[in-house]
Amino acid sequence: MAYTVVGKSINRVDAVAKVTGQAKYTGDFIERDMLVGKILRSPYAHAIVKNIDVSKARALPGVEAVLTYADVPKIKFATAGHPYALDPKHRDKEDRTILTSKARFVGDAIAAVVATDELTAAEALKLIEVEYEVLEPLLTPEAAMREGAPLIHDDCERNILSSYGYEIGAIEEAFQEADYIFEDELETSIVQHCQLENHVSCAYVDSDGRIVIVTSTQIPHIVRRIVGQALGIPWGRVRVIKPCVGGGFGSKQDVCLEPLTALMTLAVGGRPVRLELSREECMIDTRTRHAIKYKIKTGVSKDGKLIGMHIAAISNTGAYASHGHSIAMAGGTKFRILYPMKALKYEPLTVYTNLPVAGAMRGYGSPQITFAVESHLENIARKLGIDPIEFRKKNLVNVGYVDPLNGNTVRSCGIRECIEKGKELIKWDEKKARYKNQAGTKRRGLGMACFSYASGTHPVGLEMAGARIVLNQDGSVQLQIGATEIGQGSDTVFAQMVAEVLGIPVDMVHVISTQDTDITPFDTGAYASRQTYITGMAVAKAALEVKEKILDFVWGMTDIPAHALDIKEQNIVYKHSGEVVMPLAEVALHTYYDTVFARPITSDTSNNARINAFVFGVTFAEVEVDLKTGKIEVLEIYNVHDSGKIINPQLAEGQVHGGVGMGIGYALAEQMLFDEKTGKPLNNNLLDYKMPTIMDIPDIGVAFVETFEPTSPFGCKALGEPPTIPVAPAIRNAVLDATGVAFNRLPMNPQRVFEKFKEAGLI
Amino acid sequence: MPRQYLFATSPADCLAMLAAHPGARLIAGGTDLVIDLKEGKRQIHTLVDITRIPGLKIIAEENGKIILGGAATHTQVSTSGLIREKLPALAAAAAAVGSPQIRNAGTLGGNVVNAQPAADTAVALVALGAVATILRREGERQVPVEELYEGVGLSKVDASREILTRFTVELWGEGEGSAFARLSPRRALSLPMLNVAVRVQVVEGRCTRARICIAPVAPQPFLCEEAARVLIGQEPTADVIARAAAAAKAAARPRDSLLRGSSAYRKDMTAVLVTRALTAAFSRATGRKIEMDVE
Structure with a gap:
């Protein structure tokens, strides 16, 4: 057309x-005599507030209100930015109050102040006296699931939030039928969105008595509902305004600040209040990406066909549910369309721990499982002595395939063309031949990884x-x-x-x-x-x-x-x-x-829209590995996407650049670190948390295979999150190609890489 | 938070201002000091800015010596043709600091007086044997940079009554070479996991002088004499370099840090970076390439 x-x-x-x-962002929204809100955070990962004395803070001139858990509605609510579910069974887990008397991570909000200015608010926080009973911090899912471990939330046995999975076909029969069985264990790290604009919201009560919230959010209509729920007031009494937003990547698909900001304005008679997080606060008390551990077992036939796969996953969801249960399931759903096989069993456990809350982040569980599965498939291909690309091609989905569980249908699919395009761009065959017999301390290698994803959430969510x-x-x-x-x-x-x-x-x-x-x-x-x-x-x-x-x-x-x-x-x-x-x-x-x-x-x-469209794509990466230091450099990287018809090529290319940059950080450097005993964050700032800078990112090659998706009026499909999904496994597979060492853990930072090379006897 | 910000017009003016305002402190680029002030780590009433003092940003060669003003910025140093040619280790170290904005503001003097163990240009200045000129009202003193440290973050230069006006680096002449090597998790805005600066001289095929500085493996930039000794009187071969690197590794005492790397890793990296820096420095000194692959 x-x-x-x-x-x-x-x-x-x-x-x-x-x-x-x-352009006006939330921070540019200024009302006369706007007050400033600030949050008092728990210094302990797991503790009960025995006593709290706010009298000195209240007495400080310039302090307009002090709120504690005793002042907030006794209503538990869920923060995940999902459409409301009419069916109570499908609702998000309501597990938090606006302020808490039980700290569940270092940084949990215990009390809050509203003051005439920043300095007074900061001073007031210091005057609040809190007596804590410190509990054992549970910092890993293993510790949290241990028999007899204290419960982070009283109603979740062994601290397991959810264990909902699925089985397609009969997995044991499939393993019987397979000629070979392969097993791997892989894990990812906790990372953070690091969007440019920190979380911020302002609120006041208008002349009709309604609460007006100006906020940096991805989901204004949902914020309205959740603020109504959290405060126990009619949803129509809340008005939410979303001005320009400086990025979210999922951290603003969650209601982090708005209920507290609303409560703050109510506490000062409706006067305008601004609550703005610093970067340091933003990194611990908004959302993070789930670290997930996978055990994968796969049955393969002699001719390289995937027969069955069993994936057990343990997802660290941190202190509150947020999107946790949903992410484990979404990740386990969207990847499976790529390689249809007879049997697939997915058993996720989403576990509470005393770490910052994990939630939605670009790819929503898919970067994790794609890292695991695409690394695992690479290992299998190498063990079988089959070319890794040929191995994947033998198992790829075709147009017409219908997902056996959700009924979504593949109506357009350009994954094969994406692979061919990527091979050509990176000069795969030529370089493969050139790098065959390398010696010396710097080795080069090529790797690739594929992904599948969906356009929206149908049929799980309303579209x-x-x-x-x-x-x-x-x-x-x-x-x-x-x-x-x-x-x-x-x-x-x-x-x-x-x-x-x-x-x-x-x-x-x-x-x-x-x-x-x-x-x-x-x-x-x-x-x-x-x-x-x-x-x-x-x-x-x-x-x-x-x-x-x-x-x-x-x-x-x-x-x-x-x-x-x-x-x-x-x-x-x-x-x-x-x-x-x-x-x-x-x-x-x-x-x-x-x-x-x-x-x-x-x-x-x-x-x-009671429909969905599958998207596909691939990353090809070339790396150089310094065996002596463990430093990995990405020399070339190409993302090729089938996102249907591209509406605006330049914007689409920008989207891919951002996603690839995020993927490179995920692969090589980024990781939130916590003190192993206390759970205190060690690098919740942009100096110590090593996001790549522009100097660390090579030129990014972008190409599109433009299929026409018949369910869309313009033939388009999703592109927002996908660019970040296949990057880390492609780099990991390139390192394997360069060195023969199979990494199973992110990030592949120099020390870890060096240690693994030593372990493998490479140096 | 400071209540007064003064601009000094000469070193003497600066010292007079400091004396006139007890508790005042000198500020140059402010890239470390302002953060400390914001975080409430220091309480300072008056700041005396030295960046407008004429001559304090000098970079020049005089009588066989390189003179670097205390307020010379990292950008000036890293882009100076003179420094790139004569003291490449310092040029490379200055280029590795922070980001363009930080390099535009931050100064050589500040990098030394802030007394962090792995400050890139300080590590290079120690390797180069730079001598600092420090003025106070009572007079002037000349101190080698490595002797200015009292502990982590503690300098023997008292910025409330002294001003570091210049660094002097004696040129060694024929057959000298220097180099800087750094390992960091990313290419900008990153403290080093490890950095190494070396300076050597080769006369008639043998190494006659060598200085090797490694950080952070001690509370201050670590001038590793054990490793330098291995080189003296020797032909700079790969084998000799490897022995010097092994000596450096044995002498280094890095700490375990979840953020910056384990002690064991950084000890191993000490040998790698010392090897790489020496190889580059000897290549510059002799104009010959040394076969590397024996690290």
Whole structure:
């Protein structure tokens, strides 16, 4: 299909506002006499508050309120940014109160102050006296599941939050049938999102007595509900406004600050309060990525076909449930479409520990399981003496495959083309031959890894999206969506879609970027790589409705039937000849001002997308390993994605760059560290937590295999999270190729690599 | 938090200001000091800024010596043609500090007076045998950089009454070479897991002088005389370098750190980095490449 705007690298609609500093973020939201909130955090990983004395803090001039667990509603609530489940069995675990009398990790919020300024608030925190009874900190799932270990939450035996898994086929029979059985154990580390903008929210009570919260969130409509739940007030009494957001990567698909900020404003008679976390706070008291340990056992036939796989996983979810149970399941679901096999058994345990709360983070469980499975498959191929790429190709999914558990169908699949493209870009065959017999202290190698992922959450979650379009008097339109722009570029691709359908230039689509639950259509938010695909459906639907109304209106004006008309380059034209009938602007004026027929044109649409689309892709990496120091350098890296039709190639490429950078950090350097005895964080700052800098990232090669996904109006599929998923295993497999040493643990930092080389007798 | 920020126009002016405001402290780039102030680690009423004192950023060669002003920034040092040619270890060390913003502000003097054991340029200055000139109202003294340390974060330069005006590095002349090697988890904004600076001189095919500085393997930049001794009088072969590296490894006492690496790993890395730095320095000194692969 020939598009004029879709598929073009137009500039982001917010580019100029952002680079000139005009874009307004939550931190730019300033009300007169705004107060400052701050949180008192537990110094212990596991402790009960025996006594708390806030009298000195309250007496400090400039302190407007002091809150403790005694002042918060006795309501347990869940923070995960999911659509509400009508079925109580499918609701998120309600396991926390706004402030707690039992500290479950170092940094847990015990009390809070509201003061006239930062310094007074900080001073007031020092004046709060707390007496703790310190309990044994449980810092690993093994320690937490031990018989007789203290319970972090009273209602979870052995501290196991959830153990929900599945079995497809009969795994034992499959192992019987297999010619070979392979086993591996692999594990990942705790990492953090490190989005540019720390968590921040402001709140006040408006003249109608409603709580208005301005917040940096991915999920404004869900925040509204959860604040209502946490405070025990009608949800409609909460209004949530989401201005520009400086990144989230899942850490803002969770309700971290808003209930407390709401409580703070209520505590000071509705005066405006801002609660903003420092980077150090953000890294411990928002969300992290789950560290997961896997035991994988796989049966393979002589000719390299996967027969059955058994995966046992132990996921460290930290102190509160957040998305924990859901992530173990999502990871275990989205990877399996890639290599269909007779039997697959997945047994995850999601376990509470006294560490910061793990939650949603780009890929939602998939980077972990993809690291495990793609590393395991590489080991198998090498043991079988089969080329690792051929081995994967023997087992890849085809169009038409239906997931046996959730019924989602593969309707477009470009994974084979992605692999071929990647091989070609990195010059696989040529370099493989060149690196065959290396000596010396620096060795090079090539590796690759594949992934599959989904576009949204159907059928597990509701996929509701809303869009509203108004045709203006000059023929331009306003577009409002409930979906949230958080830096990924969704506003721009939606504008492109509307421009495409309505035959107008993108600069005549005015996107209202701010979401306000009072006026924005309902959408569940930015997560699960859902927006371009899912919200795109609602946007297209609204645009088509507006187009239909415009052409009907012209029919009334001209007697030319609507089905003979189209809109091209801001003109109403004859569909068959392209001859101009009249300018769109003229129609627009008539819709407003024709004294008889005036009827301004709008569309207000919701779309419940009961469908999903699988996406695929691959990372190819070339590394150089310094055997003497254990330092790994990524020389070249290519990501090739099948995300269907690419709506904006430049934005898509940017998305891949960010994802690959995140994947390189995950592979080689990033890891949150905690004191092994006390659970105190050791590197919750950006100096000691080693995210790669631009100096550490090589040029990133990006390519797309553009299939056309028939369930999407523009043929598009998900791209948001996927780029980060296959990066770490591809690098790991490249290191294996270079050195013969199979790493089974992330990150592969120099010391670990060096130690493993020693252990393997390589040095 | 400081209440007063003064700009000194000369070293004498600076000393007078410090004397006039008891509890005042000198500030140069402030890249460490400002963080300490923000975190409440120091209580200082008055800061005396020395970055506008003429001549305090000098980088020049005078009478066979390299003169470096105490307020010369890492960026100036790392981009100076003179330093890159004559003292490449120092140029490389300065280029490894922090990030461009930090290098633009941070100074050589600050890197030494802040007295952290693995400050990159301090490690290079110790290896180069730099001598600091320190002024106080009572007079001037000249002290080798390695003698300025009193403990981790503690300098013998008292920034509340003294100013470090310059470093002097004597050029050794024909056959000298220096090099810097560093191991860090990332290429910018990263303290080193280990850094090494070396300076050697080769006359008639034999090593006549050598200084090897390693960090952080002791409470201050560690001038490893045991390793240097191995080299003196020897031809700089791979084997001799390996023996010097082994001596350095034996002498190094790095701490165990979850963040920066285990003691065992950093001891092993001491041998690797000393080997690499010496190999590069001898190559520069002799104009010959030394076969490496015997580490």
